[in-house]
Amino acid sequence: IQIAQCFEATRRRCCRLEQDGRRAREELARVEAERAALEVKLKHARNQVEVEMKKRHRAEAELEKQERKLQLVFESLMREPWGSGVLSGEQRSVLSALAGRRLGAALAPGRRSSAVDESCQSLLSHSDISYDRTEDDVVRS
Numbered sequence: 001i002q003i004a005q006c007f008e009a010t011r012r013r014c015c016r017l018e019q020d021g022r023r024a025r026e027e028l029a030r031v032e033a034e035r036a037a038l039e040v041k042l043k044h045a046r047n048q049v050e051v052e053m054k055k056r057h058r059a060e061a062e063l064e065k066q067e068r069k070l071q072l073v074f075e076s077l078m079r080e081p082w083g084s085g086v087l088s089g090e091q092r093s094v095l096s097a098l099a100g101r102r103l104g105a106a107l108a109p110g111r112r113s114s115a116v117d118e119s120c121q122s123l124l125s126h127s128d129i130s131y132d133r134t135e136d137d138v139v140r141s
Helices: 001-081 080-087 088-106 114-124 134-140
Strands: none
Touching: 001 088
8 A cells, every 4th residue: 555655646746747847848938939039139139230330320421521521612712812802801700610610620530429429329339239149058058
């Protein structure tokens, strides 16, 4: 009778363990599917950040190009002998003020638009979105 009771207890325990194992496998499958979905979202987010950064760099390059053109026009107006006769003293002072304030500082090498930097700094920072696959290697081992 004791042996039969031990076998019955062992059988019940095995049934519980099988059910626990089944639930654990189902949970694992669900979590792996969720992880895969999150990885896809992360990949899309990284791609979007890369696209936006490329657009930003192109826009900044275009801005610098236009500012250089404007600076050349300004310098041409100020240097031409006919420019002094056409432009009044007030117009020349306004142009000088604009050139000193906007163009002089704007043409500094490596300059970035501060409005963009301030509003998008955390979104575009590589350190914020860095991803280390060594953690995956440890988990999978």
